[in-house]
Amino acid sequence: MTLDFTLSARGEELRERLSAFLDEHFYPVEAELDAEMDALKGPEPFGPLMSDLRKRAREAGLWNLFLSDKSLGHGLSNVDYGHLCELLGRSLWAPMVTNCNFPDTGNMEILHENATPEQRTRWVEPLFDGSIRSCFALTEPNTASSDPTGITTLAVHDGDDWIINGHKWFISNAVGAQLCILMACSDPEAEPHFRGSMFLVPMDAPGVKIVRNVPVFGHAGGPGHAELRFHDVRVPGDAVLGHVGAGFILAQDRLGPGRIHHCMRSIGWAERAQELAIDRAASRPHQGGVLSKSQLVREMLAQNRIDIDAARMLVLRAAHTIDEHGKRAAYRDISIAKVFAARVTQQVVDRAIQIHGALGLSDDVPLTKMWAQSRALRIGDGADEVHLMTIAKHELRNRGH
């Protein structure tokens, strides 16, 4: 197998422009943007600063970079986008500035592939256009959602409509979203993998309630990770995405590239944490020299480099497999990349915190936020153990077991 991770000429050109754009427009206002996003209460999707940056990114042609469809995006391969996504991942909000944020990217991909012309006009075009945001609701507080075939949110036929009742939580970016792609059980008697359907539910439909943002590591602000209640929510028959019973197949498809986007972004956090650690170690006076003279500190910096480079290779390999053989053929590689990238990013950021001493735990540097994100990534989008089971299944199958 030949693995070529080099950027195409188009990818290289976009990477340079994106880097220059972030330096000029984004980093100077990053802290201000952080505060604005943290205060977001909805229903509007963005605050004024974010709207302004998005307008500029769009005018600069740095928009929907993740879309491999040439007619809508830039026609980049997943490997190309991997390099760009890493750059975006250096900061929490840079992906949103370019309309490349989670969960909208995964949502746009499945909508693009499965929406009817009417659904396209109502939801897909505004999402591509960036005038609305979306969330994806699968996980439930009272269901072990690693196995989503057990979800209890129920959609029942009423004439041509569906009536939906249920309880979801950890629904990222629900505050300020206009659309919820909701996974519900539409036929409890069907085979487990055909029980679920995806419904396109407007967030302002009667009966949809944002109960709260669930505090994660003490943080509950901004677009959040929300607890949602659905009480007798009525949607028309044409609110089903794809067809009735196809929910789990669509969910698998959604989590293909979407999962490696998280991993790509996490490499960006890890690189930024390493840069902060190097600069701190090289400038912190210590025992008549600087901290970076210590062999123990050097060992941490060296281990970080090994971990980051190894994670990048695995993530790009998964991207390469998707490019060459499609997302279904890439499940094993995606699982390997997901487990490894989430684990090592957490360790890299942890070492960077250690090198900073007390400063590393303060909000004066972004390391605790990165640590929280990387810890969460070991559960979000499939817990480590679920991916390890997938990898082991492939290993056994490859030996005929």
Ligand SMILES: Cc1cc2nc3c(=O)[nH]c(=O)nc-3n(C[C@H](O)[C@H](O)[C@H](O)COP(=O)(O)OP(=O)(O)OC[C@H]3O[C@@H](n4cnc5c(N)ncnc54)[C@H](O)[C@@H]3O)c2cc1C
């Ligand atoms: C920050 C964050 C954002 C999220 N955003 C979203 C979102 O936008 N939309 C959404 O729907 N969900 C979201 N989630 C939820 C996430 O997808 C679920 O938490 C995850 O799928 C696990 O489900 P659970 O929490 O119900 O854990 P459970 O299913 O109860 O599992 C608990 C633990 O059991 C172990 N386990 C599970 N299965 C196996 C197995 N097969 N073998 C061995 N051990 C196993 C694992 O250690 C796992 O962590 C988010 C989660 C986080 C942390």
